[in-house]
Amino acid sequence: xxxxxxPTALGLQSYLFPTFTEVVAAFRGDxxxxxxxxxxxxxxxxxxxxxxxxxGLVLGAVSYYIGPLRRGLLSILxxxxxxxxxxxxxxxxxxxxxxxxxxxxLIAFVTSFTLLLYTLQGLDLVPRxxxxxxxxxxxxxxxIFVKLRLRRALPTIMSGLRYASSQAIILAIxxxxxxxxxxxxxxxxxxxxxxxxxxxxxxxxxxxVAGLAxxxxxxLLEKRLTWWVG
Amino acid sequence: MTVARQPxxxxxxPLTAAHANEGLRGLTIKDVNKTFSVTRTSTLSAxxxxxxxxxxxxxxxxxxxxxxxxxxxLEIVCGLQLPDAGGKIELGGLDVTGRxxxxxxxxxxxxxxxxxxxxxxxxxGLELKGIVRKEAxxxxxxxxxxxxxxxxxxxxxxxxxxxxxQRVALLRxxxxxxxxxxxxxxxxxxxxxxxxxxxLWLLEMWERLERTVMxxxxxxxxxxxxxxxxxxxxxHPGAIVLDxxxxxxxxxxxxxxxxxxxxxxxxxxxxxxGQQVRAFLPTD
Numbered sequence: 465x466x467x468x469x470x471p472t473a474l475g476l477q478s479y480l481f482p483t484f485t486e487v488v489a490a491f492r493g494d495x496x497x498x499x500x501x502x503x504x505x506x507x508x509x510x511x512x513x514x515x516x517x518x519x520g521l522v523l524g525a526v527s528y529y530i531g532p533l534r535r536g537l538l539s540i541l542x543x544x545x546x547x548x549x550x551x552x553x554x555x556x557x558x559x560x561x562x563x564x565x566x567x568x569x570l571i572a573f574v575t576s577f578t579l580l581l582y583t584l585q586g587l588d589l590v591p592r593x594x595x596x597x598x599x600x601x602x603x604x605x606x607x608i609f610v611k612l613r614l615r616r617a618l619p620t621i622m623s624g625l626r627y628a629s630s631q632a633i634i635l636a637i638x639x640x641x642x643x644x645x646x647x648x649x650x651x652x653x654x655x656x657x658x659x660x661x662x663x664x665x666x667x668x669x670x671x672x673v674a675g676l677a678x679x680x681x682x683x684l685l686e687k688r689l690t691w692w693v694g
Numbered sequence: 695m696t697v698a699r700q701p702x703x704x705x706x707x708p709l710t711a712a713h714a715n716e717g718l719r720g721l722t723i724k725d726v727n728k729t730f731s732v733t734r735t736s737t738l739s740a741x742x743x744x745x746x747x748x749x750x751x752x753x754x755x756x757x758x759x760x761x762x763x764x765x766x767x768l769e770i771v772c773g774l775q776l777p778d779a780g781g782k783i784e785l786g787g788l789d790v791t792g793r794x795x796x797x798x799x800x801x802x803x804x805x806x807x808x809x810x811x812x813x814x815x816x817x818x819g820l821e822l823k824g825i826v827r828k829e830a831x832x833x834x835x836x837x838x839x840x841x842x843x844x845x846x847x848x849x850x851x852x853x854x855x856x857x858x859x860q861r862v863a864l865l866r867x868x869x870x871x872x873x874x875x876x877x878x879x880x881x882x883x884x885x886x887x888x889x890x891x892x893x894l895w896l897l898e899m900w901e902r903l904e905r906t907v908m909x910x911x912x913x914x915x916x917x918x919x920x921x922x923x924x925x926x927x928x929x930h931p932g933a934i935v936l937d938x939x940x941x942x943x944x945x946x947x948x949x950x951x952x953x954x955x956x957x958x959x960x961x962x963x964x965x966x967x968g969q970q971v972r973a974f975l976p977t978d
Contacts, residue, residue, distance in 0.1 A: 591805070593801040593802065593803050593805045594805045594807065596769070596774055596799075596801050596805075597799065597800075597801050597805045597818075598818075598822060599774055599794060600772050600773070600774060600794055600795070600797065600799035600801075601794070601795055601818075601819050601822045601823060601870065602773075602793075602794040602795020602796070602822075602823070603795075603822040607822055611821075611822070612807070615807070615809060691809075692808045692809040692850070692852075693808075
């Protein structure tokens with residue numbers, strides 16, 4: 465709503481700050497470009513998150529049992545978090561080019577460390593009594609892991625997944641702006657240089673939609689897997 | 695001494711082949727000590743010189759104030775912790791020190807998994823022992839039916855009252871393929887009236903399904919009401935200070951709690967426990 469009225473109210477140049485209806489109209493006109501950009505970015509982010517999540521989960525599960533590995537991975541994580549992730553963009557693009565692969569790899573890399581952290585935190589939350597109960601049955605540790613520890617860790621892991629999803633879209637778009645053949649970031653950059661601000665805003669809107677969509681997917685998954693919480 | 699049961703009261707229900715094959719076994723606790731190191735130089739003696747022999751088919755209550763090592767003792771018996779060197783746990787003559795899976799253990803809180811229904815929680819032990827879920831469920835279903843809990847099988851823990859949760863946890867413990875049960879303060883979280891009901895329910899189950907029970911509690915009345923024998927543990931270190939037979943006939947009824955025999959036992963236990971309290975009272 466505000467978008468519709470504020471620009472004209474503030475007397476902003478309509479070619480720099482189009483109103484909401486004008487932006488939506490752009491979808492009618494340039495839809496093929498906008499749709500393919502959205503699709504590209506979504507593919508990059510989703511693939512990256514899925515791969516990264518699986519890697520992070522496995523690493524978390526393994527390093528839960530191996531102390532030195534856990535400490536080693538977590539110290540790498542600290543270093544990683546101190547580096548602006550965008551700083552890694554040139555590195556990936558240098559090695560993997562401007563296509564989808566470079567974005568997917570970077571997103572997977574970052575996501576795996578996020579999920580590693582959340583997985584470890586989740587696994588630490590097992591109530592002692594439940595652990596003792598299953599141990600008293602004489603069960604082997606792999607069974608206890610699957611039937612108890614993993615389940616108890618799921619709520620934490622899922623919230624990590626939600627966080628990683630929103631991170632992923634932002635990262636994808638930023639790397640696309642830096643260097644890309646397609647995607648929302650690329651489109652934004654292109655349209656800016658062509659002074660096609662309406663399409664640019666439309667692309668930005670898409671970015672928000674993509675972020676919400678991925679976040680929404682992650683939330684749905686969370687609901688399905690952790691329905692028993694609370 | 696094996697416990698005399700009133701013949702023909704109700705036929706025992708072995709429930710699983712595992713239970714029937716195993717039969718009732720006695721427990722021997724030999725020279726169990728447990729020390730924990732608190733700081734680099736000082737240690738805490740949680741248990742000291744515990745020696746106990748529990749007859750097959752009996753109910754033994756271990757009574758003592760909190761912190762006297764009762765939970766530690768149970769954990770050592772079921773293999774979750776090791777006693778200090780020289781301690782031994784023998785089940786039916788078999789050395790099970792530090793070995794897990796020989797006892798049906800029930801921890802202090804019900805430990806029902808929130809993502810499983812009451813029925814699936816009850817079969818947890820069977821499942822983890824390798825029994826197929828379908829088979830396990832039908833055994834459990836039978837037990838739920840016998841004890842009038844059939845309508846609750848598909849409830850989730852958060853939908854059950856606390857008394858119900860304890861009953862489900864007890865069913866889980868009864869279903870586990872071992873005829874020796876270790877119960878760690880199973881009724882501590884129940885209010886007095888619910889506790890009475892669950893006591894009677896437990897006694898009923900114990901009459902029907904043959905088990906040996908070692909029960910840890912801080913409640914004197916509960917110990918006398920449920921057990922054939924009560925052993926009192928002191929604190930710091932945990933050692934046996936009294937070991938009495940409960941002179942009440944089975945099956946136990948609520949009326950028994952007001953008889954002279956009951957009060958006599960209670961007096962003796964209070965005296966032993968009272969000495970514990972005096973240790974902490976100011977001395978001037």
